[in-house]
Amino acid sequence: MPSSYTFSNIFSRSKSALLKLNQKRTSKHYYSTPEDMTSSDLFQTGNNYLFGKNGYQHSHSLATSFFNKAAQLGNAEAEGVLAFCYEFGIGIETDFIKSEHHYLSAAKQNDGLSIARLAFLRKYGRPNVKIDRSEAEEWTERIRNQPTAIDWIMEAAKLYHLAAAQYTLGVCYHDGIAVEKDESVAFSWYKLSADQGNARGQGILGYCYGEGFGVKKDEIEAMRWYRLAAKQGETVAIYNIGYCYEDGIGVKKDVNEAVKWYTLSAEQGNAFAQNSLGYCYEDGIGLEQDFNKATYWYKLSAEQGYPWAECNLGYCYQNGIGMPKDDVLGAYYYKKAALQGHARAQHNLGFCCQNGIGVTKDEKEAVKWYRRSAERGNIFAYHSLGYCYQNGIGVKVNEQEAVFWYFLSAEENHAPGQLSLGYCYRNGIGVPKNETEAVKWFKRSAEHGNALAQNSLGFCFEEGIGLEKDTTRAVYWYQKSAKQNNPWAQCNLGFCYANGIGVEKDDTKAVVWYRRAATQNHARALDKLGLHTQEGLGIQKDLSAAFLLFKKAAESNHIAAQYHLGNCYEKGLGCELDLTLATRWFERAALAGCRNSHERLRLLIVRECLLSPGTTSSTINEEDLIYGGLIIGHSAPAA
Structure with a gap:
């Protein structure tokens, strides 16, 4: 309706019509001019025009004018219906911003219709209406189990068959707003609305068929209703068509077609579509990968409060995807989504708190967010809570x-949960030790592609732990894990090639796998590669290079490498001979339980004693063999 088409103009142009209509009313309700009406009578007259009742002709534009006048006089119920008209374009052009404004104003005066609609809008949003699912729950709680709060909706839907009200009543039964949740009743109201051609009713009916909500699942029927709604410009239906094309629901999977529909909806301001389009750009689904465009769409969606987009944007900030890395902003967006009850964001925020990423490290706060996420069924949070309890992070062990x-x-x-459970059974942590049960969980995790589990399963096959020893199967699982760049598996695979375990002995291949693990600073691989380099096995002999490999591994507290480094210093292999440093490294290894280092250290001390002036073998006793508090000799454990 043009802005110049004011309340006064309407009534000056239709004065004779009003007089005729008013003559049908009793003198009790007769007013010389509409300006003399109370807000209640203005509201009632608006309803008369809206529904064409009490002798009034249908006129949506006149109805909204009366609602507007009543709202100006402070009638909350009228303002709620006016907001409803703005939301659904009844008698006036659809305007979600004005609709939200009037709903908020009327809700503050406890108008049930407005509270019900705000519960919906804050949960699902509409273009330019911000999502806030925490607030949505607050609005829902205000009228929980109070069906009288939605009397106007019920009357409009049941008595006057207003399509928008039928759809809205379906929403109330769908989400349990003022009434008990009831899928079949919700579907019935959606169907009545859709059959009248209401775009929102058609769109949600598509959802019902697609998800089997209140009706038998029928993906082809879902697409039919989505398309009918999309033809009327319903942005949620347009988004859902894209979703169906992406996953092949009711249509042949076509990611290019999905992107087309996502773009159409996103450009009209749909937050769901904006997030999905961002995801397509991030992963290169149906278009060329572009991290900058991904974050552009995530931001637009996040600005509308969509929690998935807030979580995705937090991840992009945390990992520097499409923007400079910023841990603080990453945690900020995780928290925004977490406060709306987004389970993954709650888990990610917990991880930030646990490790001090973008926030002050607070392990108790981490556990709090893990719990909230776990309560919503997040499997990552289940695992993280298990880790916290096992290691005493934010809770007692x-x-x-x-x-x-x-x-x-x-x-x-x-x-990861299957792997951790397997470790518990293997090591008797929280449960009786059971190697067979451990293997069962390692296998499940390995079959899901977990590289650590594949390596662990390979080791069980190699050593016959919890199952029959099978070195060929061991190599198979080591290879699966090694190809995922797991350094432990790469080192184990190198060892198999070096020793002909489950494969034909091949020092060259052994060196290849040792080297791959060594580039990841895997200490055992560095040490093994050092031995091959020192001996020239599968690689050109190079004592200096071997020395450096031993040194790097030894400094990472690898015991065998400390022994080999001590050997280099003792014999001058790839370095200057230095008995002091040899002694130091043998001692470090000996303290960690290396029997060979114990023996070499004992011999070095004896030799030093024998070489000292005035010392003979008859003067040496046990006390002379105490070095740095360590008695060298009899009871040292094996390496």
């Missing part, structure tokens, strides 16, 4: 509780 959370995660086919 409780191995049984750790196993409980690992088990929940594992049962949901979360590969």
